[in-house]
Amino acid sequence: MNFKIVGIITLLMLVAGVKTFGQVSQNYDSTRYKKFLPDYVKMQFAGGIGFISMGVGYTFFNQKLEVSYFYGYVPESVSTDDLHSVSLQLTAKLLRYKINPNIELMPLNFGWFIHHTFGSEYWIKLPDHYPAEYYWWSPGRNSGVFLGGEIKTKLLSNKTPASGTAFYVRAGSRGLYIASKFGNATIPLNDIIEFGFGVAVYR
Amino acid sequence: MSMRTTLKILLLIGIFINTSCEDLFDYSPYAIDFSDENRDINQRNIERLLNCKNDDTITIAFTGDTHRFFDETELFVSAVNKNPAIDFVIHVGDIADFGLPKQYLWGNSYLLKLNVPYFVVIGNHDLVGNGSQAYQEMFGDLNYSFIYTSIKFVYINTNSREFKFNGNVPDIKWLDNQLQPSIDFTKAVVIFHVPPTDSDFDASLKEAFQNSLAHYNNVLLTVHGHLHHHEIYKPFADSIPFVNVFGVEHLKYNSIKISNNQFEVETIEF
Numbered sequence: 214m215n216f217k218i219v220g221i222i223t224l225l226m227l228v229a230g231v232k233t234f235g236q237v238s239q240n241y242d243s244t245r246y247k248k249f250l251p252d253y254v255k256m257q258f259a260g261g262i263g264f265i266s267m268g269v270g271y272t273f274f275n276q277k278l279e280v281s282y283f284y285g286y287v288p289e290s291v292s293t294d295d296l297h298s299v300s301l302q303l304t305a306k307l308l309r310y311k312i313n314p315n316i317e318l319m320p321l322n323f324g325w326f327i328h329h330t331f332g333s334e335y336w337i338k339l340p341d342h343y344p345a346e347y348y349w350w351s352p353g354r355n356s357g358v359f360l361g362g363e364i365k366t367k368l369l370s371n372k373t374p375a376s377g378t379a380f381y382v383r384a385g386s387r388g389l390y391i392a393s394k395f396g397n398a399t400i401p402l403n404d405i406i407e408f409g410f411g412v413a414v415y416r
Numbered sequence: 417m418s419m420r421t422t423l424k425i426l427l428l429i430g431i432f433i434n435t436s437c438e439d440l441f442d443y444s445p446y447a448i449d450f451s452d453e454n455r456d457i458n459q460r461n462i463e464r465l466l467n468c469k470n471d472d473t474i475t476i477a478f479t480g481d482t483h484r485f486f487d488e489t490e491l492f493v494s495a496v497n498k499n500p501a502i503d504f505v506i507h508v509g510d511i512a513d514f515g516l517p518k519q520y521l522w523g524n525s526y527l528l529k530l531n532v533p534y535f536v537v538i539g540n541h542d543l544v545g546n547g548s549q550a551y552q553e554m555f556g557d558l559n560y561s562f563i564y565t566s567i568k569f570v571y572i573n574t575n576s577r578e579f580k581f582n583g584n585v586p587d588i589k590w591l592d593n594q595l596q597p598s599i600d601f602t603k604a605v606v607i608f609h610v611p612p613t614d615s616d617f618d619a620s621l622k623e624a625f626q627n628s629l630a631h632y633n634n635v636l637l638t639v640h641g642h643l644h645h646h647e648i649y650k651p652f653a654d655s656i657p658f659v660n661v662f663g664v665e666h667l668k669y670n671s672i673k674i675s676n677n678q679f680e681v682e683t684i685e686f
Binding site for chain 1: 440441442443444445446447448449484486487490513514515516518519522526544545546549553577580581615
């Protein structure tokens with residue numbers, strides 16, 4: 214099992230997250246150091262990448278594009294076995310409206326994600342006991358797309374070093390589900406949709 | 417809005433979601449959280465079947481290799497429901513193409529609409545990822561059997577490749593034990609997914625499997641899937657017939673009628 218890797222990644226994320234906010238309050242004035250710190254931390258419920266997922270990431274192109282890295286956990290209480298996974302997400306924020314000085318609305322976010330579940334049964338490369346191309350997909354790594362919306366507020370900006378807090382929702386699907394729905398009118402569309410929501414605290 | 421109020425609202429939303437619309441939110445493609453109607457299917461159907469009125473003739477509808485042919489599976493189910501001769505249905509494996517819990521749920525959602533009891537044997541696709549666990553939660557043990565009107569139906573996991581040809585799949589000892597003669601049955605029907613002639617079957621167990629089937633001279637026939645087409649053949653020098661049944665995508669199913677220790681295979685289009 215790759216729990217060690219999961220542990221290390223999570224620890225790094227936590228350290229990065231804490232440093233993001235800790236360093237501002239301690240008045241470190243090194244811009245070079247600042248550059249490498251994540252721009253936000255996220256906590257997400259569901260969305261196919263974990264029961265609860267914690268993420269960090271960076272914004273690019275005037276906050277139009279986000280790259281996030283999540284660690285997701287599914288506890289035994291909601292599944293037969295607990296599950297550990299990580300995912301990488303690209304989100305393009307296509308529309309942005311400033312409602313008032315404190316609230317920004319981003320009603321059309323489009324994203325792509327790749328999701329990796331840990332465990333030997335969730336292989337990525339076809340194991341040696343299969344002939345070449347025996348199975349065309351990999352259970353350990355699959356990707357999908359999602360649409361979402363977000364409201365960014367000034368919450369937490371008064372008393373903490375954070376610049377604001379955002380709340381977001383997302384609805385997506387992954388390749389394996391889309392392939393299952395393909396050609397099957399009798400599969401309900403909402404069966405292949407993974408809903409989720411979360412909160413992001415920005416630096 | 418204070419932080420405390422926000423947290424309270426979030427907590428309330430969380431409680432609402434957990435109690436009212438659990439199905440809407442997905443935690444992982446590998447999360448297994450089946451409702452009662454999707455659990456213990458094989459055992460519950462054995463009980464259902466044994467409570468059915470029976471005569472000396474058993475007629476079984478076979479399908480299998482349903483993979484992602486969900487619409488075709490629905491057509492199969494309505495065709496069987498229109499056929500009053502069918503006593504029960506056997507699915508010869510590969511109900512979940514990627515082995516995903518969600519595909520198990522989809523596959524079973526159609527079979528749940530059958531008017532008669534049904535049984536599913538494990539296929540190689542069903543074992544990918546945590547599919548073995550999903551199968552056991554939904555259907556039960558990978559090897560199982562029951563006796564109905566003095567015929568023993570033996571379902572055995574023959575997906576050797578999925579177990580890295582570890583020498584334990586198929587479980588020859590278990591099979592031998594199942595076929596040991598008793599006063600409760602006269603003949604046996606052995607059902608599996610991968611036939612012994614296939615490269616996915618453990619070559620080192622092929623002979624032992626054949627010997628086990630022939631040992632007590634009580635196996636009437638074996639039925640399998642995996643190859644999707646239909647054929648009746650005798651792969652070994654002994655006289656046990658093998659019936660390979662149609663995959664659902666052919667929009668045909670095979671029915672097998674058993675009476676007086678003899679059987680008859682029919683192909684029905686739908």
